[in-house]
Amino acid sequence: MDLHAKYPALSDLRARARRRVPRFVWDYLDSGTGTEATTRRNRAMLDRVLFMPSILHGEITSDPSCTFLGQSLQVPVGIAPVGMSGLVWPDAERLLARAATQAGLPYTLSTVASQTPETVGPEVGGKGWFQLYPPRDVEIRKDMLRRARDAGFDTLVLTADVPVASRRERQVRTGLRQPPVLTLRMLAQCAIRPAWSLGTARAGMPTMRTLEAYNNDTTRRDPTAHVGYMLRTSPDPDYVRWLRDAWEGPLVVKGVLKPSDAEFLTIQGVDAIWISNHSGRQFDGAPSSIEALSAIRPVTDLPLIVDGGFEGGLDILRAAAFGADLVMMGRPFHAALAALGASGPAHLIDILRKDMLANMGQLGFRTLQDARGKAIWDRGTPLTDL
Numbered sequence: 460m461d462l463h464a465k466y467p468a469l470s471d472l473r474a475r476a477r478r479r480v481p482r483f484v485w486d487y488l489d490s491g492t493g494t495e496a497t498t499r500r501n502r503a504m505l506d507r508v509l510f511m512p513s514i515l516h517g518e519i520t521s522d523p524s525c526t527f528l529g530q531s532l533q534v535p536v537g538i539a540p541v542g543m544s545g546l547v548w549p550d551a552e553r554l555l556a557r558a559a560t561q562a563g564l565p566y567t568l569s570t571v572a573s574q575t576p577e578t579v580g581p582e583v584g585g586k587g588w589f590q591l592y593p594p595r596d597v598e599i600r601k602d603m604l605r606r607a608r609d610a611g612f613d614t615l616v617l618t619a620d621v622p623v624a625s626r627r628e629r630q631v632r633t634g635l636r637q638p639p640v641l642t643l644r645m646l647a648q649c650a651i652r653p654a655w656s657l658g659t660a661r662a663g664m665p666t667m668r669t670l671e672a673y674n675n676d677t678t679r680r681d682p683t684a685h686v687g688y689m690l691r692t693s694p695d696p697d698y699v700r701w702l703r704d705a706w707e708g709p710l711v712v713k714g715v716l717k718p719s720d721a722e723f724l725t726i727q728g729v730d731a732i733w734i735s736n737h738s739g740r741q742f743d744g745a746p747s748s749i750e751a752l753s754a755i756r757p758v759t760d761l762p763l764i765v766d767g768g769f770e771g772g773l774d775i776l777r778a779a780a781f782g783a784d785l786v787m788m789g790r791p792f793h794a795a796l797a798a799l800g801a802s803g804p805a806h807l808i809d810i811l812r813k814d815m816l817a818n819m820g821q822l823g824f825r826t827l828q829d830a831r832g833k834a835i836w837d838r839g840t841p842l843t844d845l
């Protein structure tokens with residue numbers, strides 16, 4: 460089947476994914492916190508970034524590839540960490556890691572994924588990224604780093620924007636708890652989603668397997684809290700310094716929005732800064748990630764990663780224009796997987812590449828460097844100089 464004819468854009472994959480997973484699963488993947496204004500703001504602000512199409516540039520060949528932390532990538536894209544990924548689609552962590560590795564792109568495994576570094580490690584070819592929710596206990600911390608490194612994860616990502624559990628009211632309304640316990644209402648939702656239900660029955664109900672080695676206390680606290688919150692701390696500057704000393708490979712800090720935090724992290728010797736508002740899942744009054752990117756690029760020379768609401772090749776060019784080196788995507792890759800199974804993530808990568816090429820052609824960009832500084836906010840400077 461020609462997937463591009465049937466699913467030319469991420470929106471097609473999202474629509475199909477939504478029809479293939481139970482309602483509570485979709486709400487888990489898709490919900491923000493509060494009124495979800497920050498989730499919407501990410502998208503709304505991306506739409507406000509404009510370029511001036513170029514004419515009379517003659518025939519050009521565009522190349523959307525880049526190098527990031529020493530690795531050559533066909534497109535500047537990677538897979539962001541998603542906790543309980545395996546709830547969205549059975550075996551999601553291994554399938555996504557495999558697809559990313561086959562395409563030569565980075566895959567980030569969450570601390571609260573439903574599979575462990577040991578089971579996902581064989582899929583990442585020694586080039587995996589491991590996302591750390593920072594354990595309070597120093598022995599657990601050391602053990603997690605050792606496990607990640609031994610399993611083939613060479614890049615460590617410290618997530619710094621989850622100091623406490625968020626309320627995520629939509630998720631609460633669906634009745635989803637961690638670990639999941641199926642209510643009658645949820646079972647009724649599963650009954651009309653046979654592919655998800657059969658796959659999940661085969662794979663077993665997902666749990667946070669990496670953390671189970673450290674804590675079997677499944678006492679419920681508030682509804683969106685889980686075993687992760689019992690183990691993790693809210694990191695401070697000393698925590699970053701400790702990690703910098705303890706981890707030999709690249710260290711990335713995720714959840715940065717404020718330029719002064721980016722300056723501090725630059726001085727601490729981290730290798731890249733990951734600009735993110737957690738797609739509005741943690742705090743509902745944050746700036747969009749594209750706004751934060753435009754404020755942070757001038758204050759550091761470090762490689763910048765950005766995520767939150769990026770949906771297509773044009774969005775990736777918007778990020779490049781404001782100085783991002785890599786765009787991470789979480790929900791889109793999960794939607795692709797839920798829509799088409801194992802072939803979904805590769806199809807999404809192909810959509811992104813084709814969309815980048817089409818837009819680079821319109822803009823007269825040969826390389827991603829050509830995009831730098833070429834966009835403006837629709838409320839901003841005169842368009843004439845682009």
Ligand SMILES: Cc1cc2nc3c(=O)[nH]c(=O)nc-3n(C[C@H](O)[C@H](O)[C@H](O)COP(=O)(O)O)c2cc1C
Pocket residue numbers: 487488489539540541542543569570571572590618713735736737738740766767768769787788789790791
């Ligand atoms: C269901 C879900 C679970 C997530 N779990 C984690 C996590 O465990 N660790 C983390 O650092 N970020 C987590 N995130 C945030 C993503 O890594 C990423 O910042 C965000 O989803 C990017 O936006 P996008 O989904 O629009 O691409 C999660 C996001 C979603 C949607």
